[in-house]
Structures are given as structure tokens and as C-alpha cells.
Amino acid sequence: MEHPILFISLILQALGLPVPHTPVGATMLEKICEPYMTYTWMVMAFLIIVPRLTMGKLEMVPGSGQNFWEVMVGGLMDFCSENLGEKGAKMLFPMMATFFFYIIIANMIGLIPGFMSPTSSLNITLAMTIIVWVTHHVLGFRYHGLHYYKHFMGPNKWLAPFMFLLEVISNFARLISLSMRLFGNILAKEVLLGVLFMLAGAFFAPLPILCLGVLVSVIQAVVFVLLSLLYCAGAMEHAH
Amino acid sequence: MADDRREMFRQLAVYSQAGMSFVFSILIGFGMGWALDNKVFDGKTAPYLTFIFLGLGIGAGFKGLWELTRKIKDG
Numbered sequence: 001m002e003h004p005i006l007f008i009s010l011i012l013q014a015l016g017l018p019v020p021h022t023p024v025g026a027t028m029l030e031k032i033c034e035p036y037m038t039y040t041w042m043v044m045a046f047l048i049i050v051p052r053l054t055m056g057k058l059e060m061v062p063g064s065g066q067n068f069w070e071v072m073v074g075g076l077m078d079f080c081s082e083n084l085g086e087k088g089a090k091m092l093f094p095m096m097a098t099f100f101f102y103i104i105i106a107n108m109i110g111l112i113p114g115f116m117s118p119t120s121s122l123n124i125t126l127a128m129t130i131i132v133w134v135t136h137h138v139l140g141f142r143y144h145g146l147h148y149y150k151h152f153m154g155p156n157k158w159l160a161p162f163m164f165l166l167e168v169i170s171n172f173a174r175l176i177s178l179s180m181r182l183f184g185n186i187l188a189k190e191v192l193l194g195v196l197f198m199l200a201g202a203f204f205a206p207l208p209i210l211c212l213g214v215l216v217s218v219i220q221a222v223v224f225v226l227l228s229l230l231y232c233a234g235a236m237e238h239a240h
Numbered sequence: 241m242a243d244d245r246r247e248m249f250r251q252l253a254v255y256s257q258a259g260m261s262f263v264f265s266i267l268i269g270f271g272m273g274w275a276l277d278n279k280v281f282d283g284k285t286a287p288y289l290t291f292i293f294l295g296l297g298i299g300a301g302f303k304g305l306w307e308l309t310r311k312i313k314d315g
Contacts, residue, residue: 166299166303172264176264177257177261181257230253
């Protein structure tokens with residue numbers, strides 16, 4: 001397949017920085033210049049600058065910009081407190097909202113030609129999943145202390161060692177399936193768009209996939225956050 | 241309407257995860273057994289640990305599905 005044209009990589013190349021053509025670069029500088037890194041930074045800059053510009057000063061009677069962000073943040077807060085309860089939602093809201101905004105912008109940015117979704121790289125999704133995975137176990141230990149091990153033992157005393165192994169395996173399966181689903185969906189969208197642009201871009205062939213891409217981007221962002229919330233809620237509640 | 245959509249997303253998340261966790265449980269079980277056999281014990285125990293852990297992986301997969309059915313039944 002042809003190499004996709006990525007604007008940031010082109011700019012970096014023009015500046016004389018080494019942009020790797022393999023998935024993972026060899027040197028430190030090449031690693032930093034990988035497309036998924038540079039586009040992650042772009043998304044971060046977007047998320048810092050655009051709310052600043054649109055929100056302005058906070059006012060009692062919100063303007064259109066502030067209204068939009070209030071709806072987004074308020075909706076997310078409701079979403080969190082529905083699954084975690086008021087107190088847990090307040091604690092986990094910053095992390096989950098960050099994940100949501102980052103993932104949704106990162107997914108959507110791949111729909112524009114010349115940009116790529118950082119989430120179509122397993123490095124990014126696995127990193128996010130590891131954060132969620134560690135967090136939910138830390139929360140479990142924080143809420144139950146050492147009694148957290150009861151979550152892994154199942155209801156029956158005699159089956160406990162057996163159940164422990166099963167739980168460990170299914171915990172690792174969580175880690176992989178959460179990262180793989182986001183990665184697979186977004187990579188499929190990217191590759192499909194790339195191929196259709198290459199084959200019949202002049203006849204608007206990618207148009208239906210672009211519409212589906214918007215849907216997939218939103219759904220995957222919501223699903224990722226929702227599953228993280230469910231895992232955290234599962235670690236915080238009492239063992240059966 | 242908003243509640244319906246929220247419920248839909250919730251179910252989408254839970255059920256789209258079910259199939260993948262099943263598959264990855266089996267793969268991870270197999271992988272753990274294989275690693276124990278070939279890396280830790282240098283092939284002395286092959287292929288027994290692979291089979292035992294493959295069985296555990298399949299068990300973990302079915303346990304996930306079983307818990308999901310309990311969750312639906314309890315509402």
C-alpha cells in the first residue's frame with residue numbers, strides 16, 4: 001500500500017527531523033517523531049487551546065461556547081455518577097472525562113485527509129488501557145484493603161484456588177480486549193478510508209465510510225469510558 | 241429518549257466486550273501455559289501445562305459468559 005500523506009510528518013521532514021517509515025523508530029528522536037506521537041500532541045494542543053478560545057470568561061448566562069462545554073461536561077458527569085454514585089464520580093471524573101475527550105478527538109481527526117488517528121496505534125490504546133487497569137485495582141485495594149483478594153476467590157471456599165486462576169486470566173483478558181477493540185475499530189476505519197481514497201477517491205467512494213467513521217468514533221469513545229467506569233465500579237463494590 | 245440511548249450504549253459496551261473477552265481468555269490461558277512450558281521449565285513439562293492452562297482459559301471464558309447471564313437475570 002502507498003504511504004499515506006501526513007501533514008505533520010511532512011512538516012517535520014521539511015524541518016530536517018527524522019520521521020520513521022517503520023511503525024517504531026530506532027533512535028529516541030525517531031520515536032518522538034512517529035506519526036502517532038506527533039498527532040497525539042496535536043490533539044493535546046487542540047484540547048488545551050480550543051476550550052480556552054471558545055469558553056472565554058465563565059458567565060452566569062452562558063454564551064454559545066460555554067453552553068456547549070457545559071452540556072458536554074454535565075452530560076459526562078451524569079454518565080459517571082449513574083455508574084459510580086455521586087462520590088465515586090467526583091473522584092474519577094477528571095480521568096474519565098480526559099479519556100473521553102482525548103479519544104473522541106483522536107478518533108475524529110482521522111476522518112480529515114492528511115491526518116491520522118493516534119488511537120489507530122496499539123501503543124496508545126494499550127497505554128490508556130494499562131492506566132485504567134492499574135487504576136481499578138488500586139481503587140479495589142483502597143476501598144477494601146487486603147480484603148480485596150475476596151473479589152478473586154469466588155463464592156465457594158473449596159474452589160478458591162481454581163477460581164483465582166480463572167479470575168487472573170479473565171483480568172488479563174480485560175486488559176487486552178479493551179485495548180484491542182478500540183485499536184481494531186479505528187485501524188479498520190483508517191485502512192478502509194485509505195484504500196477507498198486510493199481506489200476511487202474521485203467518485204466519492206469513501207463517503208459512506210466517512211459517515212460510518214463518525215458513528216464508530218463516537219461509539220468507541222463512549223464504550224471505552226463506560227467499560228472503564230464499569231470496571232472501577234466492580235472493584236469498588238463488595239465481593240459477592 | 242435520552243434514557244433509551246444511554247441504555248443502548250451501555251448494552252453495546254457490555255455485549256461487544258463479551259465475545260472478545262471470551263476469545264482473549266482462551267488465548268491468554270494458552271499463552272500462559274505455553275510460556276510456562278517452554279520458557280520457565282525449558283520444555284520439560286511440555287505439553288501438559290499448555291493443556292492445563294488452555295483448559296483454565298476456556299473455563300475463564302465461560303465464567304465470564306456465565307456472570308453476564310447472571311447479571312441479565314438479576315436485572
